Amino acid sequence: MPSRSRARRTARLVLGGLLLLGPALAATATAGPDPVPRVVRSLPRHFSPSTPVPLTLHVVPDPANAAVAVEETLPPDWNVSHISHGGAFDPIHRQLKWGPFTDSPALSRTLTATLTPPAGAAGFHPFTGRAHFDTLQVVTSGDSGLSRFSGALTRVLPPHYLPDQPVTVTLEALPAPDVHAYAVEEQPPSGWAISAISHDGEWDPVTGRIKWGPLTESPFPPRTFTYTATPPHDAYGPAPFAGRALFNAVEVPAAGSSPLPPHPNRIEPASPATYLPGQPWPLVLDVLPSPATRAWTVEQRIPPGWEVGTPSHDGVFDPLTRRIKWGPFTESPALPRSLACSLTPSPDADGIADLGGLALFDRESIPYLAHPRRFRLHETSTVTRSLPPLHEALVPITVTLAVVARDDTQALAVEDRLPPGWTVAPGGIDDGGAFDARHGSVKWGPIFAPDTEPRVLTYRATPPPDALGPATFQGIAVVGPAILPIEGDSTTVAPAGRITRLAPARYSPDVPFEIRLDTQPGPRTDAHATEDTVPEGWTFHSATEGGHFDPVTRRVKWGPFSDPERRTLTYRIVPPPAPDPSVAFHGQGAFDRTLIPISGADTASLNRPPLAIPDSAGRNLGELFKISAIKLTLNDSDPDGDFPTVISVESPSENGALVVLDWPWIYYVPEPDDNRPDRFLYTIDDGFGGTASAWVNVVINPPPASAQNIVRIETLPDGTRRIHFAGVPGYTYRIEASENLILWTPLASLTAPANGLFDYLDTAAPLFPIRYYRSVWP
CATH class of the missing domain: 2.60.40 (Immunoglobulin-like)
Structure with missing residues (x-):
């Protein structure tokens, strides 16, 4: 492999934002099972024509890589959209291309795109791709392609069977939307009795198969086929099941469990998990032998000092070996039993008792364990700290210590040491605690019984004005004779900066969409900058605080700012006339040399407009009247569950009356002596740019009769x-x-x-x- 210095000298040509590498980069990685660098492709197992599917490429470079470029070749006629990380599609070579990425050190990335297969796509569609890490070419691994989804058939069986005991078999069929006919066939184990076949299925005793269909309704809903299978008295060993479905003549084997194993030999202690000294304790052993077992026995150990009552099922207690023995049981077929005996622990019994034993089924020995413990509400002592994950300079945080002492604890004390420079304000410690300023510790106790029950201790700790990075808490608790470290959270971090995105949950076509970025640099930050990506197809409108839009990267950028002031950066963007159902936002801030992703709202969905329903209102002859704007919306609705609000009325009305919206009233002022029926329009808004209008019909009330x-x-x-x-x-x-x-x-x-x-x-x-x-x- 070429050295790193040679890799840096290798010629690179950047064309159209993509890195083109020459023949010198033809080396291919041949690392082990988890190589670095690597690219792993993730695809769904199946696709449906004209239905988008996600493509994900996990890129893991060596941190020392100076440049990383990725390309992925798509199947013919597939469309692509929503390409992440500034990637682009080359329609001539039908390749997705990303990079070069030149961050130092090189960062791992998850590249994504949305692919849409053509309407007539069928069969298996392969994908190929590669990445260049400096001079190293790596072939993309992972999923190699995906097949058109015709349907699925999944069998569900119980975990095992018993002879002569019926079992229910379930076949779950899921046809693809374009399937116009399908059939299901199932072959249960030979010799098993078949009954209760659902959905008019038929049992063919000649072939030993159950058949459903063909089914020709369309579209097909998911369907669950069931039948009952009863193994014969002498059934033994694994029982094989086989089945298949034909979706539009495409054969799909049944997935799921098969073969079905017989019930294994099993012994399970069913006694209580705790005991009290000197109180009777029931020993119960549930024994379920396999039906083919010819003989079985059980031996149970008894702890020293424990008294033994009369065992069930003719069991015998041997005081020399301190064992209870049952069996041998030799009936055929072997039957299940619950073996029992009353035991009484010694008055001074404590801790965990050893009540295990051994069961012998023919030549198979199965040891079992039973370890009841002396009952205590709180068996062990723990102190657990809870901290917020982040903190800010001079902003107090609440530290919580959950103290649980063992039941018989006579005294306890707790000490928690603060990070250097942190303080506790007077009155910021509860439950009688005190702050030791000399050692920087918060202390409680000693606390004596009976006040050693579980409790939650809290205090308010204040970070120093120059807080930055992680701050670590350390503490101990003395609970009885034991010294315990405080568990749970130990570290809270003051980030170099923080950016929170605030955005509406939904957007409407062609309606400006405003996003706010709340930026808070750390107290020692010398410079910081922010950028946020505008979704594909959206139009940049404006930005505050000197923000500007880079049309190449489609990012709104601010800074750098050289002061630690908190800012609210606002920008407005406009969705296209026919936007996607949902969009994602991603951006980051640079605080000195630290990159921090923007948190908060990161997605928004397409808003559906409200529905306005016409209303009627009556007025008396010769009178003015008003109507509640809230009342007008009572019969209106919104598919997203928003609350529509009247935002405007059309004035004048059809007959020239003055109509005025003065929230929460709408005033109607007709012309003098105009007693004709009338109507006017009102408009509602759902708060996300969606509007609708409807008529208010003004009728004349008849005179009192x-x-x-x-x-x-x-x-x-x-x-x-x-x-x-x-x-x-x-x-x-x-x-x-x-x-x-x-x-x-x-x-x-x-x-x-x-x-x-x-x-x-x-x-x-x-x-x-x-x-x-x-x-x-x-």
């Missing part, structure tokens, strides 16, 4: 009149009078009692030769 509920009119001797009404119990009526049936004068408001009958005495009746009456509701 009189209720024809006068029972009788009684004229009294003094000329007054008593008018008797019948109404709805509980309803309130306006009593009105008129001399000409045009102008009506209100007289009173009366509520109908439980029987609905009420009356009104008109004392002014003698003053009117003719007077009409009515009751009005509402």
